[in-house]
Amino acid sequence: MASPRGTVGLRILAYGSALSTYVLIVIGGYVVFSGSGVACGSSGPDSWPLCNGQALPTLSGPVLVEWTHRLFTLVVGLFVLGTTVIAWSRHRQEKRILQLSTISSLVLLGQILLGMATVKTGLDPLVSTAHLAVASALLAVVMLNAITVRRFTTSSDLVLR
Numbered sequence: 026m027a028s029p030r031g032t033v034g035l036r037i038l039a040y041g042s043a044l045s046t047y048v049l050i051v052i053g054g055y056v057v058f059s060g061s062g063v064a065c066g067s068s069g070p071d072s073w074p075l076c077n078g079q080a081l082p083t084l085s086g087p088v089l090v091e092w093t094h095r096l097f098t099l100v101v102g103l104f105v106l107g108t109t110v111i112a113w114s115r116h117r118q119e120k121r122i123l124q125l126s127t128i129s130s131l132v133l134l135g136q137i138l139l140g141m142a143t144v145k146t147g148l149d150p151l152v153s154t155a156h157l158a159v160a161s162a163l164l165a166v167v168m169l170n171a172i173t174v175r176r177f178t179t180s181s182d183l184v185l186r
């Protein structure tokens with residue numbers, strides 16, 4: 026079993042995944058309620074991954090809201106993919122953590138593609154609803170993983186006492 030010191034990185038990444046996903050969901054809600062969903066455009070490469078044809082658009086009003094949602098996805102991505110990488114490289118014996126981390130990375134990938142589809146379909150209600158559904162699923166998986174990591178590291182503490 027890993028020592029608590031050896032699990033610090035895993036804990037930071039797993040807790041960070043849960044917290045950052047929650048924050049991104051709140052930002053997503055703001056995108057919807059402020060009507061900023063198509064502020065970057067809604068067709069062709071100009072709207073995604075670019076924003077109105079620019080990598081760094083003028084950040085104000087609805088563009089700032091939509092772009093912040095996209096940029097924060099990068100933060101979530103770093104935490105979620107980081108958790109998966111560290112799980113596979115250092116905690117391969119913890120099967121549950123390995124499974125949940127891998128599932129969360131796959132769900133994240135699907136969610137990014139759905140985010141793209143949300144934009145490119147001009148906020149089609151079915152696609153937007155799927156985007157919300159997958160966001161909830163992602164939060165469930167990363168929270169479950171954070172709880173599993175917490176249990177794993179707490180039991181490590183007990184062994185050393």
Ligand code: HEM
Pocket residue numbers: 046049050051052053054056057060061062063073094095098101133136137138139140141143144148153154156157160163
């Ligand atoms: C982990 C990744 C993501 C999560 C958890 C997430 C979550 C959310 C949530 C919860 C909403 C509000 C949905 C609602 O209340 O109906 C939302 C809205 C939205 N998201 Fe994401 N999102 C993610 C990534 C992306 C990406 C990469 C894009 C790419 C452009 C994107 C584009 C949008 C758009 C355009 C809306 C507004 C939809 C509308 O106005 O109906 N999202 N997101």
